[in-house]
Amino acid sequence: MDLVEPQNLVKTQVAVFDEISLESGKRLSPLQIAYETYGDLNADKTNAVLVCHALSGSANAAFWHKGARKPGWWDMYIGPGKAIDTNKYFVVCSNVIGGCNGSSGPASINPKTNHPYGLEFPVITINDMVNAQEFLMKHLGIKRWLCVIGGSMGGMQALSWAFKKSELCYGCIALATTMRHTAQQIAFNAVGRQAIMRDPAWNRGSYYETDVYPYQGLAVARMIGHITYLSDEAMNIKFARRLREKEKYGYDFSIDFEIESYLRHQGDSFVQRFDANAYLYLTKAIDYFDLEGEISNDIIRGIMTKFLLVSFSSDWLYPPHQVEYIARLLEKEKRDVSYCCISSDYGHDAFLIYNEKQSRILSGFLNRLYGEI
Amino acid sequence: MIRKRIDFELIQEIIPHGSRVLDLGCGTGELLYFLKNEKGIIGYGIDCDEEKIACCVEKGITVHHGDIEEGLKNYPDNAFDYVILSSTLQVIRWPEPVLVNMVRVGRRAIVSFPNFAHFSLRLALAFEGRAPKNKALPYEWYDSPNIHFLSIKDFEHFCKSHQIDVMRCEFFSKGRRIKFAPNLFAEDALFLLSKGGTSA
Numbered sequence: 001m002d003l004v005e006p007q008n009l010v011k012t013q014v015a016v017f018d019e020i021s022l023e024s025g026k027r028l029s030p031l032q033i034a035y036e037t038y039g040d041l042n043a044d045k046t047n048a049v050l051v052c053h054a055l056s057g058s059a060n061a062a063f064w065h066k067g068a069r070k071p072g073w074w075d076m077y078i079g080p081g082k083a084i085d086t087n088k089y090f091v092v093c094s095n096v097i098g099g100c101n102g103s104s105g106p107a108s109i110n111p112k113t114n115h116p117y118g119l120e121f122p123v124i125t126i127n128d129m130v131n132a133q134e135f136l137m138k139h140l141g142i143k144r145w146l147c148v149i150g151g152s153m154g155g156m157q158a159l160s161w162a163f164k165k166s167e168l169c170y171g172c173i174a175l176a177t178t179m180r181h182t183a184q185q186i187a188f189n190a191v192g193r194q195a196i197m198r199d200p201a202w203n204r205g206s207y208y209e210t211d212v213y214p215y216q217g218l219a220v221a222r223m224i225g226h227i228t229y230l231s232d233e234a235m236n237i238k239f240a241r242r243l244r245e246k247e248k249y250g251y252d253f254s255i256d257f258e259i260e261s262y263l264r265h266q267g268d269s270f271v272q273r274f275d276a277n278a279y280l281y282l283t284k285a286i287d288y289f290d291l292e293g294e295i296s297n298d299i300i301r302g303i304m305t306k307f308l309l310v311s312f313s314s315d316w317l318y319p320p321h322q323v324e325y326i327a328r329l330l331e332k333e334k335r336d337v338s339y340c341c342i343s344s345d346y347g348h349d350a351f352l353i354y355n356e357k358q359s360r361i362l363s364g365f366l367n368r369l370y371g372e373i
Numbered sequence: 374m375i376r377k378r379i380d381f382e383l384i385q386e387i388i389p390h391g392s393r394v395l396d397l398g399c400g401t402g403e404l405l406y407f408l409k410n411e412k413g414i415i416g417y418g419i420d421c422d423e424e425k426i427a428c429c430v431e432k433g434i435t436v437h438h439g440d441i442e443e444g445l446k447n448y449p450d451n452a453f454d455y456v457i458l459s460s461t462l463q464v465i466r467w468p469e470p471v472l473v474n475m476v477r478v479g480r481r482a483i484v485s486f487p488n489f490a491h492f493s494l495r496l497a498l499a500f501e502g503r504a505p506k507n508k509a510l511p512y513e514w515y516d517s518p519n520i521h522f523l524s525i526k527d528f529e530h531f532c533k534s535h536q537i538d539v540m541r542c543e544f545f546s547k548g549r550r551i552k553f554a555p556n557l558f559a560e561d562a563l564f565l566l567s568k569g570g571t572s573a
Contacts, residue, residue, distance in 0.1 A: 334449075334452055338435050338436050338437065339436075339438055339439065340423065340427070340438040341439075357423065360427050360430070360431055361430040361431070364427075367433070368430075
């Protein structure tokens with residue numbers, strides 16, 4: 001869009017590192033990380049905030065890419081004078097490894113074969129994503145994050161930072177997330193993966209150099225995912241039982257309802273911007289996430305990070321009780337943790353939508369952290 | 374807000390510098406904010422109101438949005454130096470487990486509440502025959518958040534029967550301390566408590 005002023009335009013940058021050791025025992029070499037930064041790092045390097053994106057996000061958390069139709073995915077919370085104030089903080093957002101938005105992932109070129117990795121790409125965990133972010137942190141000369149912030153899969157990364165690298169992370173804000181993926185959450189991801197892997201065009205992950213692509217499977221996977229991001233209330237408000245461009249039922253299997261049309265649109269537009277294999281890798285990383293299984297009470301007692309944990313009343317994918325559970329676990333060991341459940345009809349997606357209360361508590365908590373250091 | 378000021382001042386007088394303090398029903402965090410600034414305490418709050426929680430976070434107060442009883446149960450013994458329940462006792466559904474847990478979770482507990490046996494309320498009930506109201510209890514019966522009506526005597530009896538030691542108690546009315554016949558003349562009471570047999 002030509003209307004975007006030049007100071008609001010940003011570009012994704014890339015940093016390349018030799019290699020990274022992964023939790024699986026495998027190594028990934030080279031390691032490429034796509035990232036963006038907003039604002040300026042202060043002289044003491046104490047104002048750096050890491051923002052972690054969710055499953056389908058990218059390094060473009062805020063501001064505009066040239067020619068883009070919309071700004072970064074959390075532009076409503078990041079910017080001058082906004083909750084995460086870029087006049088005050090140096091904000092970093094990097095694309096996770098295993099994804100498809102610039103960092104190393106299954107669509108990257110495998111240097112051993114000079115072809116895309118496909119399933120040769122090693123399986124990634126949330127902790128691996130965090131370890132990759134630590135490479136970037138050192139590269140940018142940051143000694144400690146003032147705060148690591150994220151929702152959903154981004155919240156898992158934020159929690160991993162706080163629980164496993166507490167000394168590098170003064171504060172942590174995790175929204176709409178969990179510290180352990182449950183059977184139901186794994187189940188939804190498993191169906192998504194099955195949809196992709198049962199699409200003949202998937203071809204065991206080797207579709208990059210063919211003229212087919214598992215559009216159908218990925219679209220269905222996205223539709224299932226999308227249902228879990230909304231809520232009964234949100235769907236009733238937005239669609240109810242409204243029919244799509246017709247007065248009466250069609251008595252056939254074409255699209256009758258608005259919600260059907262909406263899901264198809266979500267699926268079809270998602271395949272334009274997301275890689276099917278990356279969807280497999282990222283959902284697997286989320287399913288493997290079990291911070292609770294990794295840590296002991298002794299580790300929790302040693303955590304000095306200050307937490308703000310946020311849930312949303314209508315989020316049934318990561319329901320409020322799962323977020324509150326993390327708060328209780330930390331409180332039991334007398335850690336510094338605030339918990340807030342924000343009322344919202346928007347389901348899991350609520351954290352990606354502007355909400356005045358969310359804005360106030362993000363800003364207030366960051367302000368407190370900044371005042372303490 | 375005279376009541377609140379007296380509460381705050383008394384609590385400030387009781388709590389030593391640098392204490393770990395839990396405020397149950399902390400509201401917008403005014404008391405914790407006050408104690409943080411005046412006494413350098415490490416403060417935590419619990420409240421069930423989302424808007425009030427947001428105000429606390431904005432003030433830099435550490436808070437838990439949720440139920441007081443559930444929140445208290447979760448804390449280990451002596452997790453805090455002081456647990457405060459300021460003018461909130463009368464609105465809690467089940468006060469018994471809350472009070473018992475307060476002296477378990479805190480080395481000391483501070484409880485303040487309006488006295489339902491104040492003479493003005495007694496007179497209103499006796500002569501008007503209607504549910505009484507005064508400055509401390511200003512609500513109509515049908516829109517009152519207060520669901521328990523207790524007197525100073527009731528509270529003292531509760532402490533005795535639950536092996537809770539009363540270490541100090543203060544009574545006041547209209548901004549002044551009441552020494553004589555508090556159950557008749559005090560509008561508000563504040564108790565400093567500890568678990569029976571542990572006071573030293």
